Amino acid sequence: MEKLGKRVSYQKAGQQVQIQFEKGTAFVNVLTDRIMNVFLPLETKDHRSKAIEGDKEVPTEFQVAEAEGALVISTSNVVVKVYDDFFVDFYDKNGKLLCADSRDGRVFQSQISERFIEFLKAEGHEVPDATDFDYPVQVIKKIQGDESFYGLGDKTGFLNKRHYEYENWNSDIPQAHTDSYKALYKSIPFLITLRNDCVYGLFFDNTYKSYVNLGKENEGYLYYGADAGNLDYYFIAGETMPEIVEGYTYLTGRTPLPQLWTLGYQQSRWGYECAGDIRDIAEHYRDLKIPCDTIHFDIDYMDGYRVFTWDDKAFGKPGAIIDEIGKQGFKVVTIIDPGVKLDPGYSKYDEGIENHYFATTPEGEVYVNAVWPGDAVYPDYGKPETRAWWADNQKFLLDLGVRGVWNDMNEPASFRGELPEDVVFTDEDRPINHAKMHNVYGHLMSKATYEGLKKYDGKRPFVITRACYAGTQKYSTVWTGDNQSLWSHLQMAVPQLCNLGLSGLAFAGTDVGGFGADCTPELLCRWVQVGCFSPLFRNHSSKGSTYQEPWRFDKQTIDINRKFVELRYRLLPYLYDLFRECEKTGLPIIRPLVLHYEKDEEVKNLNTEFLFGEHILVAPVLEQGATKKMVYLPEGTWYDFETGKEYAGGQYYLVDAPLDVCPMFVKAGSxxxxxxxxxxxxxxxxxxxxxxxxxxxxxxxxxxxxxxxxxxxxxxxxxxxxxxxxxxxxxxxxxxxxxxxxxxxxxxxxxxxxxxxxxxx
The missing domain is CATH 2.60.40.1180 (Golgi alpha-mannosidase II)
Incomplete structure (x- = not known):
């Protein structure tokens, strides 16, 4: 990114400081005494944020002065120093350096010889180009040495993201996810940095494809880069990690209080192909006395995969099976994909064509790719009229008796290659390209769905989405996408859910048992022990894989699943209280221990335990064959949830954990x-x-x-x-x-x- 040169002058207008440099103008906006916005208008003069809605500026006293070669902007809690070339450093009120720009640029550290690089390239390996690797939008922050990094949504890998690199580009990846995957379904460019003596947050609000490298390229810095757009980031100060989460969710919104039934157990599978399949699932749950609130209908309920239609042949009279199982207490959630079948005579296609609701090529033709219905076109959710139309279509589902909507394939996914970056969408009132729309496509689809359900149902909307952006928590719950029936994916579920919660997405879950591949009885039993505490508690699997409803295995599996589903229903009032707290403060339901014990070195990299709220510590078994669990209990006194046995905190314990036991501990005084x-x-x-x-x-x-x-x-x-x-x-x-x-x-x-x-x- 080109440097701006020397500072020339500055102007203060309200809570904005406009700073003139030799080669451009930049801004520092004071939102609160703890939240500062750094803005360089490289593409547009305004923010037009999709994550932040409404005016977040709070009347705040602050001072601006020149001192020691810097422009100093000070609130009661944060000091910002702006230098030549728009280097920006942040200090606390006592003068302690919190976060500083690197002045040295990026330094590629390669131990590979030029000759070997040529061999790697010849074999098809991706090799960084050390001579040309700056991004058009880029900020580089120094690493002091003791940092741990958290957040970034549903990225793969462990809890602490130090030494990882990631990309923000919503991606439909059916293969088994490993630590090496740089991007999954969600783009949440929010990072919590924890040091031994301070903590702060950084939110980079740019919807283009972006890149985050947390000391992997070079131990001396982290960087954020983007392919285009503005340099637009928020510094969030606070004394503790919960204060950082509270500040970030103040900006981007908080998870609203859900309907109570949505916190119950949910059953799904891509492969329930007719009303008889649905009826069979409902009868088994009631006969076996395993509590269940929700059955999901995947794509087979639609007529030829046409959205907002019903397959009468396989599922009978529209809505009849929904009404039938509704008498047994089941609520229905139906899947909806964004791709609208290209089919003249099909009302949704015709309406979209007539009203120009679909994305186009640069030449003005409706853009066509393929998804489940075959040739399909893509609603332009950035256009208010399209969102209103999509919202109105939710009434079709509600009239059938549907209680929630599951948005899938909205990265957007496509079967004939990724949508080209020059496909034309709309940003409210102006055209933009797919490169800018891609990461917020699922976010805007969820917003339209939420508004439609709220308008026509009057109840708190239940929306699930696979793809999203920062701020989607205002409209939708999420799950981690197409995981697999692998022990490594069960292990990854804990840090994924913890980091999603820290990133504002509190209502989250994984597909219990795994979506792809074949689940085993033991894996399902251990996964339900994690799912029991996951805000979204859904068993979901893929057509072609082993059926993984509990009764597909043995009596022990049925009994263990019943035990933990019943535990979930016992704990519903506690879980509901956590959602109320989340709506007020932004604090998530599943929490890494470091959120409340950030001074404890033992928990900064703890991937195998989590807090369920602040009072309950859960230490699930995540390894095949294990019947004991090494548990770390932080400071204080703890009690076994079931037996009441007392444990002193600040140490490790090896506890018994046979297949039907998930170690749980409760904080003293709870x-x-x-x-x-x-x-x-x-x-x-x-x-x-x-x-x-x-x-x-x-x-x-x-x-x-x-x-x-x-x-x-x-x-x-x-x-x-x-x-x-x-x-x-x-x-x-x-x-x-x-x-x-x-x-x-x-x-x-x-x-x-x-x-x-x-x-x-």
């Missing part, structure tokens, strides 16, 4: 709300709240509402405050906007004594 097990949400009213209390001192706030609509935003909810003094519980209702429980009990897990709780009004 109060864990539970419900009685039901076969589905809505089977019976939740009239009784059962609290599990653990020795120690602590407090807990429990939230309750109708679990369906938006009335809670008008005060129709209840808040209970519980205070635990070494197992003795006191309770009060701090907000009484919803019907109270008929009964609340408290069980001391150590003594196994149960008492009734009296709630003070």
């Amino acid at each position: 109060v864990i709300p539970t419900y009685d097990v039901v076969q589905y949400v809505g089977e019976k009213p939740y009239d009784t709240l059962k609290l599990l209390t653990y020795p120690g001192k602590g407090s807990y706030v429990h939230y309750q509402d109708n679990g369906e609509d938006f009335k809670y935003q008008d005060g129709e909810y209840a808040l209970y405050e519980f205070h635990n003094e070494n197992g003795v519980l006191t309770a009060a209702m701090s907000h009484a906007g919803y019907r109270p429980y008929k009964k609340i009990t408290s069980t001391n897990v150590v003594t196994n004594e149960t008492t009734e709780v009296v709630v003070a009004k």
